[in-house]
Amino acid sequence: MSFTDPFTICIVTLVGLSLIGLPIGHSMIAASIVYLWLAGLDMGTAAEQLLNSMFTSYTMLAVPLFILAAEFMNSGSMTTRILHFANALVGRFRGGLAQVNVLQSLLFAGMSGSALADAAGMGKMMTRLMTQDGKYPKSFAAALTAVTSVVAPILPPSIPMVIYALVSNASIGFLFLAGILPGLLISFVQMVLVAWMARRNNYPVEAPVPLKKLPGITIRAFPALMLPVVLIVGLRGGVMTPTEAAAVAAGYALFVSVVIYRDIKWKEFYFSLQSAARTTTSIGMLIAAALVFNYVVTIENIPNAVSSFLLQYDLNPVTFLIMVNLILLLLGAVLEGSTIILIFVPVLVPTAQALGVDMVHFGVVVVFNTMIGLVTPPYGLLLFVVQRITGATMGSILKDTMPFLIGLLGSLAAVTFIPDLVLFVPRLFGYTG
Template sequence: MTILIVILFFVLLFMAIPISLVLGITTILYFFLVGNTTLLESTPMRLYSGLDNFGLLAIPLFMLAGELMNGGGITKRLVTFARVLFGHVRGGLAYVTVVANMFLASILGSANAQAAMMSKVMVPEMEKEGYNKEFSSALTLASSIVAPIIPPSMIFIIYGTLSGTSIGGLFMAGIIPGILYGIGFISLIAFIGYKYNFKKTTKATGREIFKSTLNVLPALLVPFIIIAGILSGAFTATESAAIASVVAYLVGALLYRELTFNKIPGILINTVIATATVTFLIAMANIFGWMIAFEQIPQAIVSAMTTLSDNPFVFLFLVNILLLLLGAVLDGIAALIILVPVFMPLLTAFEIDPIHFGVIICINLTIGLLTPPVGTGLFIVSSIAEVRFEKLVKSTMPFLIMGILILFVITYWEGAVLLIPNWLGL
């Protein structure tokens, strides 16, 4: 029966049916095949219970904060600030794309949302400066993968909820890996820039830097309040999302005066649509996970992996290879919800810290946004930037290789991930 489930799953997937529907259809057909009506009767309750978790409330709240910041002109000022600081060096606008993505990562927490937004903003700007369109699009897409790493992070919230791991600890654990990705991509740009002789632009004056800094300070209030509040224990990660939304509204409406009342309905509609998409996927993945648990697939995987090796380094290597392959064909959130219950029993056996493992699995599945054939980031940027899909894939390869190299550094350098959480006692 297990083989039949796998075949059915991939047939539906390659028919280009949305992944959330694939998960649900596969599960319901399985229940009919085994003839277990009790499972069918319990399915609605399982769908509801998969969403009945306080931690998941942070998802719509962070999405709302991101929409408010975008509508209130906060995003635009962060990009301008990055350009004033780094735009004058060789390949400056490419560096600005990476740095601006790191700023925005502390607000949005979603790589797909960030890739879509930055494709509209940075790709046309880089084209005006003479950059190749395919390179500009690939850089924008690759830089967006820091969004789920630097806090706040939607994928960390889901992992923490599924595994019972501290979401605040995961948020803090993502800071150093996010910086490492920024350094890695900047180093790659420097190499490509000198090889292809990227242009320089005029250096900003001291007055322009000062003015831009004053202009961006209110925008930086949102990530500062999120991190400071979690660190001080003033509020939880979920509560920080609500406070971030309030601050984003006040900054956009009262200080920048760009968040007008007319924009609010559109912001709320975008938030509801994005939230519904994610929560529907979580609900479907929950019943799919219930099905694979009923088939005892997790136990079979655990048994197979422990048979291969009892060395945690080998185990982590195998996990990374498995996740990289799955990330090429599965949506990251769906894969996370399916796989976390499979891997959690193994962490104790291999003495692996769940926060460290959470960062590994979340980064790995985020890299899936860059990998064909199902990498959603590729389709988003290809559509918005109007770049041929195959050309975008080719241009993304150097960034994908760099991303995988940094992933393995993070995998085997536990101290880089756990330094801040251990220091804060999380």
């Protein structure tokens, strides 16, 4: 490949613009236009690909709708009721608030679909509760909030899995089901680690919620807890498509908040729409830019070239997945998860298919890797979010993150090498992969 080759100049442009601070979405569009110009192609193709890809993808409509559902829950009291329910279950144990942090992330994950939404929403509330009166060090509260937020995109609904389905043609419904056991595994490992650290550091025991109050707390939280159940039953019962399920999620969250809990007024409704629109615009710009850049990658026949290069080494599915894990973990340290899925995963999919790797299993492995990247320095977007929330130093946060990062890597190994852990639930609902 020559340094004057259009694709080489395209990559240099992409990296250069990113390094000087231009958003990655804008950098990809600019680099793609430079490629089209140097290759003598119609530069209007960039706009054509952007518009065609965005407006003809019914699947993509699920992303803003899931975001809107999360905003409605945050604006009302759904998230607070989930927190009270989690506290009633595990708050009585040593390190109870830390255990509540893990459990609320597991419960809230079935509603937000976004690690950042979890950390910025319920995570902000949890760090405040954990650090008030000096109960827990700020660094520990921040680290725990960051790592527990990782579970959100693993469990259904998951925005990264919707994006993965877009580039791989895998079933969104089965991807959602495939994330259930891995998500439960992540939370279980984190709760074990919290229990061990709580005893070692003598973290406080909270006043237990009387058992006689548990039924009332459960009833008040029940409508909020039913959202993921409604989605899974609707999807696997054939009642709705994934995009329709996203619309149902937003409608259900609004109905519960307005009619049952009665805590969203016109003002909160407006701000929810406004916030969802801002988030959707940010994600949509990234997806649109990646689709244009993927057109350039397709013209250069990069996926097939990479597939041929990898297959010449006589890889088997296990060695391929090990290599993919290493690549994605390294990329996750410097790039945002959606960027990785949109740019790099389409290059790996042909090889995975040629080796017989199940696309649903592969999707969970990919998303898991990109979520670990959110708590891996130097990029670690979740680490920066919790640092801003708590004010703890990054060094102390990283130190407290390490045991949980080891737990996440152990869980990733289990998900990678035991496909049945991922595919067990989808097969119960008719998946034949």
